Amino acid sequence: DAGVIQSPRHEVTEMGQEVTLRCKPISGHNSLFWYRQTMMRGLELLIYFNNNVPIDDSGMPEDRFSAKMPNASFSTLKIQPSEPRDSAVYFCASNSRDRKNIQYFGAGTRLSVL
């Protein structure tokens, strides 16, 4: 398996633009997580899905952020409109409820909002 796949790897945009980050979880995994990593706050959970259903979105900063999981193999995190303070690395992770129950991370998307 190629692991959790995120795209794009880097995104540079201007304030006010819409940004869409994409994630393909590991095949067979039924939980998907979106995290934001910054120097100041470390790794923060934004939202997670079980079986494509959002379970906990309490970490989503504000209404400008939204996430969807239309099927088991794809999820998006959208920021509209983007602001400079959204600049961070965004990670997606997935895991399955098997004996291992380990969370596997993607390589991340480095977002810069100018």
Next chain:
Amino acid sequence: AQRVTQPEKLLSVFKGAPVELKCNYSYSGSPELFWYVQYSRQRLQLLLRHISRESIKGFTADLNKGETSFHLKKPFAQEEDSAMYYCALRQEGFQKLVFGTGTRLLVSP
């Protein structure tokens, strides 16, 4: 609410010196504890978990329920251990992980 505390933002040691990265947690139930490592510009990867009771890359961590700690230790640090280390907790019956703010380990030659 569950909380994970990593008191040190940065830990700097010389090669060959012992290393201990501190992790304390607050949770009233039976937690599952993890250490994740992130090498420079790479993805986070699981280093070890308390239920495995194993040593990975020379690192060990023991869950101390009395002190609510899960410190990561290595007797002799190597330069390639330089990375960001995150301690994480999972509540019984839940999938989500609660992460600490991370400790950057720098091992100098």
